[in-house]
Amino acid sequence: xxxxxRRLQHVFSDPGLLTRALTHRSFSVxxxxxxxxxxxxxxxxxxxxxxxxxxxxxxxxDLSRVRANLVKQETxxxxxxxxxxxxxxxxxxxxxRSGGQKRPSILADALEAIIGAVYLDAGFTVAQALxxxxxxAVEINPQMDAIGKDxxxxxxxxxxxxxxxxxxxxxxxxxxxxxxxxxDVECExxxxxxxxxxxxxxxxxxxxxxxxxxxxxxxxxxxx
Numbered sequence: 001x002x003x004x005x006r007r008l009q010h011v012f013s014d015p016g017l018l019t020r021a022l023t024h025r026s027f028s029v030x031x032x033x034x035x036x037x038x039x040x041x042x043x044x045x046x047x048x049x050x051x052x053x054x055x056x057x058x059x060x061x062d063l064s065r066v067r068a069n070l071v072k073q074e075t076x077x078x079x080x081x082x083x084x085x086x087x088x089x090x091x092x093x094x095x096x097r098s099g100g101q102k103r104p105s106i107l108a109d110a111l112e113a114i115i116g117a118v119y120l121d122a123g124f125t126v127a128q129a130l131x132x133x134x135x136x137a138v139e140i141n142p143q144m145d146a147i148g149k150d151x152x153x154x155x156x157x158x159x160x161x162x163x164x165x166x167x168x169x170x171x172x173x174x175x176x177x178x179x180x181x182x183x184d185v186e187c188e189x190x191x192x193x194x195x196x197x198x199x200x201x202x203x204x205x206x207x208x209x210x211x212x213x214x215x216x217x218x219x220x221x222x223x224x
Contacts (some may be wrong), residue, residue: 005124007083008114009132021113022085024106025181026092032113036203039116042124046115046131047071058142061157066142068153070135073204076108079134085110105202151211153185158218164191165209167214169207172197185210194218 005011014020017035025031030107047070051063058066069075080086086101089110100106102171111134119127173184185206188195196217198209 001086004084004088008118008130009133010118010122010126012117014121017117017121018114019090021117022110023090024087024092024100024110026095026100027090032110033203035113035116035120036109037116037157038119039112039114042119042127042141043071043112043115043131045124046128047135048064049128050132050135051175054140055142061160062142063084064156064160065153067142068150068156069142070138073104073108073202075138076111077104079138080107080111083134095205105205108204109202149214151208155211155215155218158215160188164189167211171203171206175199187211187214192218 001015005018020030021032021035021039023031025033044067047067048063051058051066051070055063057067085107089106091100091103091106095106115127115131118130160167167187167189170186170188171183172186175182175184182199182201183203183206184197184199185203186195186197187207187210194214194217196210196213198206198211198213200206200209
């Protein structure tokens, strides 16, 4: 834990927050999912601020695409590996034996939980500084908007292009054992009175599945 705090460049006033951020639900009921929920929002705001400053001439839609590439699972997974999270993540025996310490979705979620923990421990300014340090070595340029869009980004851009509010995502249920759990996620667009659901091995993948289902519904309605 001390070595991780050194790499984070933050010493926790409440070490219990860091312990919780590194604890998977298969290990304990006191796990990281609430911190992950908080960290996801802190990360999004910190990255948005970073892009607004660095890419000042880029329009909203392009900024959204660049941000989506920075906060996607693959990017967060690599940052988590660089921090050494596979060596300190706490997993139940079944999850550990199935290779959970190397699973991208778990490591990406744990990194978001750490960001949420830093926010609770020291406030947004310190959490924002952490995010900036994490992304210091990540290439950020306007050309990133050419990278293929994931369903959430595509849905967001479709709505923004029509001046509509962004969709809301909520976990409506979980199924399976703790080490093989699936998340049932609901995607809602109140302005269109549409709701779709998707299931994934993590909250993040569940949101992507729900967004993909929503896109299919929207495209089908457009053709009818």
